[in-house]
Each structure stands twice: as structure tokens, then as C-alpha cells.
Amino acid sequence: MHALRAAVFAAGALSLLVGIGVVLHQPLLIPPLAASAALVHGAPALPISQPRNLIGGQFLSALIGFGVLALTGGSAWGAALAAGLALGAMLFFGLSHSPAAATAVLVVLQAPPALPFLALLLLGTVLLVAVGLLPSRIGRHPVRYPVPREV
Template sequence: HSIAAATTVLLALVGIGAMIHEPVLIPPLAASAALVHSAPTLPLAQPRNVVIGHLLGSAMGYAVLAAAGSSAWAAAVAAGLTLGLNMLARTPHSPAVATAVIIVLQTPAPGRFVPLLFGATVLLVLTGYAASRVRRKAPTYPVYWW
């Protein structure tokens, strides 16, 4: 059931992207879906970590992009700084580190990318919540909201 739920939400992200002609499914969101649906009790999978972690990753990605430009070197710095920022904010979420890398290497327009990222993370959390209510023996998700 968790595989079906994760696949369904990822397909929904692809469908949304197709409708608006924007890539909404990015690799870090697939990793987030895996955490939410296969390890729902881990701190890394909790809503605060998923949503805020990705938003902090995007902020750091755009900050490094503005300061250093787009390069693999800058992407590595953005990843390390995102890890530190997420730990400082107590929102560790490893896929969010990859979000910073994607931003530095792909340079998406922030006015489109950040709202789509936010919506996608909220959708991941909501499908995790719904899936945990449907499956009888599944762990309750989330363990905590904030």
C-alpha cells in the first residue's frame, strides 16, 4: 500500500507539471515521498521537516546561486550549507539538500519554482496522512505536525 500511495502522489506531481507545462517532479521530491510513505515515523519524514526543509534548501540554493553562480562547486557548497541550516533549524530532511543542488545546477525561476515546491511538499504530506488513515496496520503519520 505504501508503494501505491507513493507512486500515486509522484504521478500526481507529473500530471500537475504536464498541465502547467512545468517540471514539478524533481528527484528530491521522489526521495521525500519514499521517506513519508516507507518510514513515516522517522523525524526526517515529519511534515515540518519535509516542508520547511525543502523551503530552506531552496532559499540556500538561490542564495548560493546569486553569490557564486551555477557550477558543481557552488552546488556542493549549497548542499553543505543547506545541511547546516536544516540542522540549525531542527528540520533535517536529506532530500532538501538535493533541492539546493538542483537549484544551483538548473537555475529555475524562483517565482515559479518555490510555489510549486511548496505545493508539492504539502501534497506529499497530505497523501502520507491520508494513506496512514486508510491502511489499517500502518503507523500513524505524522508522528507530529510541527
């Protein structure tokens, strides 16, 4: 049952991103967000699946990607450097979300316009979190998302 629910909600969340992207005439579904959706719906209790880590890790990694892009240009070497720096920054700031390292790579290799990309990324991550809230609020679900933080 968990596998079916995870598949349905992840596909629904990603389809929502596609639909909004069509309306906005902008790509909202990027590969790292598919991996993020898989974590939110497949392993919602993991720390890397939590909203703070998903949104913060993706945004921080994109910023690092743009910084590296500005310094090195759009090369594979720069993309590798951006991924490593993104991982280190996420660990340093307590925002670990492994799919976000791929966002840094994508930014360096694709060189999207910074402000539109960051706005769309923020929108996409917030929507993934919003859809992630649904399974534990409708019907029986063994894990509440987000997991309450310990005090």
C-alpha cells in the first residue's frame, strides 16, 4: 500500500509541476525535483525529506551553482565543483538534501537566467512540500509529514 500511495502522490506532485509550468510557459519540473518528490513520498520520515532541508537545500545549492557558473563558466569541471561545494554547504548549514547537489550541476551546465530560475525553484519546492502534506492528512498513513522536530 505504501508503494502505491507513494507512486500516486509523487506522480501527482510532479504532474502539478508540469501543469503549472505549462501555464507559466516555463519548465517547473527539473530532474532534481523528481528525486526530491521520491524522497518526500517514499521516505517521508528521513531528515533529508523534511521541508526545511528540501527547500533550503535546493535553494542553497542553486545559489552555489550560480556562483560557480559566474567564476568558472558552464563546464563539466565547474559542475563537479558546484556539486561538491553544495554538499559541503548543505552539511554546514544543516540543510542536507542530496538531490539538491544535482541542482547545482544543472545550473552550471544549463546556465538558466538566475532570478526566474530561483523563483521557479522556490515555487516547485514549496509545491512539493504542500503535496507531501496530503498523504498523512487524508486517510491512514503511518508517517506524519513533516516529522515533528524534537525540542
